[in-house]
Amino acid sequence: MKIGIVVGTRPEIIKMAPVIRECQNRGIPYFIIHSNQHYSEEMDSIFFKELELPKPHYNLGVGSGLHSNQTGNILIKMEPILIEEKPDVVLVQGDTNTVLAGALAASKLGIKVGHIEAGLRSYDRTMPEETNRIMTDHISDYLFAVGPNQHAILLKEGIDPSKIYxxxxxxxDSLFQHLEISAAKSTILNDLELTAGDYFLVTAHRASNVDIASNLMELLHLLDEMHANYTGTIVWPIHPRTQSKLKEFNIELPSYLKLIPPVGYLDFIQLQKHAKLILTDSGGIQEEACLLGVPSLTLRENTERPEAVEVGASELVGRNAEKAVKAAKKWLSAGKVSWENPFGDGHVAEHILDILTNTRNIEDEEKIV
Ligand code: UD1
Ligand code: UDP
Structure with missing residues (x-):
């Protein structure tokens, strides 16, 4: 069995890392194709370094651009590599343009596709990610669903049940594997002069929040209101997309915001772990905050990860300042909070490779679902 592993953006590198490591542990032949959709050091190579990943065998260098440009270039550049390498399966993770293009390139060549994080749906077709998710799921041969919600969604869409795991x-896996090392190595709280449990952490990069000036202003108003009601520091490691939009719209940020460039994974784990509250429109951060036991406000009207809301770890507030202030109050006055973990047992890459190599048995099946 030879596995082609496709990555392209920050979250794909982080969430694919355990699969790469497991291939190495088991001596399974694999190769990595990096689309380079993300390419800035702090969005790309820092994660290869920190997660001790091998250099990608192929780097497509597609960079930023319009959706068709990015997706088309990945398709064009990936096809000859797949023809040459002849993998048995190509793995993609998530919902980016890299995922759709990688899955499509393999599928057109008759190579099996494995979609990690299958079955997520926001039911919001204005999100480019929703198109990518749906199309990828429907051309995949192995659909690695996160939980029972996603399993049910895929069945409802008519996917052959024998393809869903x-x-x-x-x-x-990534989070549990790096918690200790992040605590030992990261000095970010000291560096930023932050007190554990005494700051809010913000991230925002969704096109719907940052690409339209009035929406971005609304988001900033929400932060103003949070600051007015709760004071304290608000730390914001700013995504390059958001940074470039702030510049384009000529928006000045208030001085109470501690704006910093995107940080590495080890630092970001510590920033999350010790935050009083996390405000985010990120997919991965909704999951990580929930896993770390830190409450979060999801800066979106909908989510493809309803589990965090269902277990009481998060609340959808969109860009509505009033809702955010009210939701924050609930948690800030609650003292210590806890909930069930709906996002995996830390051995997910092992389960995936057991399935791909036919070594998963019925007992595992019962344990995992
Ligand atoms: C992409 C994904 C999104 C994912 C996010 C993770 C799509 C459609 N979007 O969004 O689903 O949640 O990655 O972070 O696939 N830029 C840099 N350096 C980089 C990368 C981007 O400066 O390394 C800037 C460029 O100005 C670029 C902009 O960010 O135009 C947006 O990058 P892009 O990859 O198109 O989308 P993301 O917003 O990063
Ligand atoms: N992350 C990071 N540094 C940062 C912000 C985020 O390492 O400054 C990590 C975070 O821990 C999570 C992932 O990046 O694993 C989330 O990526 P992002 O929000 O860009 O994408 P999404 O998950 O929304 O697709």
């Missing part, structure tokens, strides 16, 4: 999310 409920395994959890590899985000849990």
């Amino acid at each position: 409920t395994v959890g999310n590899t985000v849990s």
